[in-house]
Amino acid sequence: MVTLSENTLQEIEKAASKYVDRKSALMAALWAAQAEFGQLSPDVIEAVAEVIGVSNAKAQGLATYHSLYWKKSVGKYVVMLCTNIACTLMGAETLLEHLEKKLGIHEGETTPDGMFTLQEVECIGSCGNAPAMVINETFYYDLTAEKIDGILGSLK
Amino acid sequence: MEKILLKNADVPNINDIDVYIANGGYKSLDKAFQMGSTAVLEEVKRSGLRGRGGAWFPAGMKWQFCVEVNKFPKYLIANADEGEPATFKDRPFLEKDPHQLIEGMIVSAYAIGASKGYIYLRGEYPQGYKVLNAAIDQAYKKNMLGNNIKGTDFSFDLAVHRGAGAYICGEASALIESLEGKRGQFRVRPPYMATHGAFGMPTVVNNVETLVNVSHIINGGADWWSSIGSKDSPGPKVFGISGHLQRPGLYELPMGVTLRELIYEHGGGIKDGKELKAVIPGGVSTAMLTPEHLDIKMDVKSLQSAGSAIGSGATTVMSEDACVVHMVWRAMAFFYHESCGRCTPCREGTDWMVKILARIENGEGRTEDLKILEDVCHTIHNNCFCPLGEGAVNPVLSGLKYFRQDFEEHIRTRGCPKGLRARARH
Numbered sequence A: 001m002v003t004l005s006e007n008t009l010q011e012i013e014k015a016a017s018k019y020v021d022r023k024s025a026l027m028a029a030l031w032a033a034q035a036e037f038g039q040l041s042p043d044v045i046e047a048v049a050e051v052i053g054v055s056n057a058k059a060q061g062l063a064t065y066h067s068l069y070w071k072k073s074v075g076k077y078v079v080m081l082c083t084n085i086a087c088t089l090m091g092a093e094t095l096l097e098h099l100e101k102k103l104g105i106h107e108g109e110t111t112p113d114g115m116f117t118l119q120e121v122e123c124i125g126s127c128g129n130a131p132a133m134v135i136n137e138t139f140y141y142d143l144t145a146e147k148i149d150g151i152l153g154s155l156k
Numbered sequence B: 001m002e003k004i005l006l007k008n009a010d011v012p013n014i015n016d017i018d019v020y021i022a023n024g025g026y027k028s029l030d031k032a033f034q035m036g037s038t039a040v041l042e043e044v045k046r047s048g049l050r051g052r053g054g055a056w057f058p059a060g061m062k063w064q065f066c067v068e069v070n071k072f073p074k075y076l077i078a079n080a081d082e083g084e085p086a087t088f089k090d091r092p093f094l095e096k097d098p099h100q101l102i103e104g105m106i107v108s109a110y111a112i113g114a115s116k117g118y119i120y121l122r123g124e125y126p127q128g129y130k131v132l133n134a135a136i137d138q139a140y141k142k143n144m145l146g147n148n149i150k151g152t153d154f155s156f157d158l159a160v161h162r163g164a165g166a167y168i169c170g171e172a173s174a175l176i177e178s179l180e181g182k183r184g185q186f187r188v189r190p191p192y193m194a195t196h197g198a199f200g201m202p203t204v205v206n207n208v209e210t211l212v213n214v215s216h217i218i219n220g221g222a223d224w225w226s227s228i229g230s231k232d233s234p235g236p237k238v239f240g241i242s243g244h245l246q247r248p249g250l251y252e253l254p255m256g257v258t259l260r261e262l263i264y265e266h267g268g269g270i271k272d273g274k275e276l277k278a279v280i281p282g283g284v285s286t287a288m289l290t291p292e293h294l295d296i297k298m299d300v301k302s303l304q305s306a307g308s309a310i311g312s313g314a315t316t317v318m319s320e321d322a323c324v325v326h327m328v329w330r331a332m333a334f335f336y337h338e339s340c341g342r343c344t345p346c347r348e349g350t351d352w353m354v355k356i357l358a359r360i361e362n363g364e365g366r367t368e369d370l371k372i373l374e375d376v377c378h379t380i381h382n383n384c385f386c387p388l389g390e391g392a393v394n395p396v397l398s399g400l401k402y403f404r405q406d407f408e409e410h411i412r413t414r415g416c417p418k419g420l421r422a423r424a425r426h
């Protein structure tokens, strides 16, 4: 089993103090662990479960229930392109194909150099500026293929 | 209309509490404390404020149920999950103008008698997480939150609970399960949330925009507030319009604005001068409508009479360039992805419908497919625990009702006339 850093443990305790029952902090703890390890592998989730005081099965179950907890390893940059209705109407599907070609991977995969993971996501609340995507925590709006090339080129 | 809810949209640094106060913020607290909690509750009831999260339940009535329960502490939760596709109306209050939400929550909690609050924030808004937490810290420092707020005997603690991507967690009872650290799944009522909500305590869950309106009701009075909008559903509303429009975006307008005004006046009309084909008035789980419905008012009753619903008021417009079959397939892929899997009709039905819609779109549809789609919809309807399943059938049934010939054409000509394809997701 892995050990969570002092920093992560502190963050988890801070979160736990906000609820009458520390089990409520399980989501916050998974977020904190994901920030530290970049992904939630089974042993990371197990460590979180122990700190929170829930069964491993429960923590694994919660992690798999949510799409923003990465259970597989992901690249340095996770490119999340929205293909829900507003973005699809504005051409997101063409952009998805463009991204696949450009990165040389299929949706759901990571480039061999570990730089980029490409993921199709549901609505990211950017419908007034569709098509839109998020890379890690940065939003990009009113996308075109050229814009995407520029954005990817600027990421090192 | 003079902006009320979005009045701070262009004020720089409005996320800073001093700027917010300098712009008239937190005034409703003084007024509310002066009025007393019962009078605040009565004022909100009298305003006719209805919840803006989708169900449009009268807010004052929901609060009243909770007030009547003699069990403490009580909880007030702001639903900031904003998961209904094409909805982006709460985002300004989460990322730019957080104090408006916090102020609304304090006044609402005071009326309800709630001493604990959470903002359940969707995981997709990381910026909101930072902004809200910083704003809450500031509000504590100014004693707008915490013990004995502004020298009164009212205390209220507030924290942000961050979701991690699951549409169902926006449903109020699933949200509470998720808040408690469990998988967000629908809770069968009774017991009701007014008596057994978060941690078994009396709880009110309200949408962000509902709570934001409360301070304005207190500041301006119920009479002024309800003079805006329509009788059936009064007040101002943030409408998010998207899709094939010249000017998509957020517009604050009175309830009861017509679809025509929304699309042509505010949205600038259809993109590239094309013809309107279809419009989804209130988010993906509401039935789509056609150009014939343009004079319908955006309020609860009018859209219901038209066979649809106002939902979150997220209006998505499709021009003649859109393929309705493709959009219905896309909507169903969403519902399949988001089904929590507990009820067989919802889990299996959405899966089956995605497959059928994909094969129709990709030129492998069969004549009997349309009948199968309808049958699956009827099985889901009334056979599911929660309204997610109910919502999933709306795009299909409305699509078949108004655009059946498009589905038939796909089947007859073995493909999509617009050359689109439904691709499997990894």
Ligand SMILES: Cc1cc2nc3c(=O)[nH]c(=O)nc-3n(C[C@H](O)[C@H](O)[C@H](O)COP(=O)(O)O)c2cc1C
Binding pocket: B050, B051, B052, B053, B054, B055, B056, B057, B059, B079, B080, B081, B082, B083, B084, B167, B168, B169, B170, B171, B172, B173, B205, B206, B207, B208, B210, B211, B386, B387, B388
């Ligand atoms: C599947 C599903 C998802 C929902 N998602 C949201 C949401 O993201 N935000 C929201 O405010 N309400 C959402 N709701 C509605 C809530 O259940 C609840 O009615 C609402 O938060 C109550 O607040 P209001 O009375 O102020 O509208 C959802 C409902 C369902 C069935």
Ligand code: SF4
Binding pocket: B168, B186, B338, B339, B340, B341, B342, B343, B344, B346, B347, B384, B385, B386, B387, B388, B389, B390
């Ligand atoms: S209707 Fe669907 S989402 Fe709702 S409880 Fe049943 S399976 Fe879950």
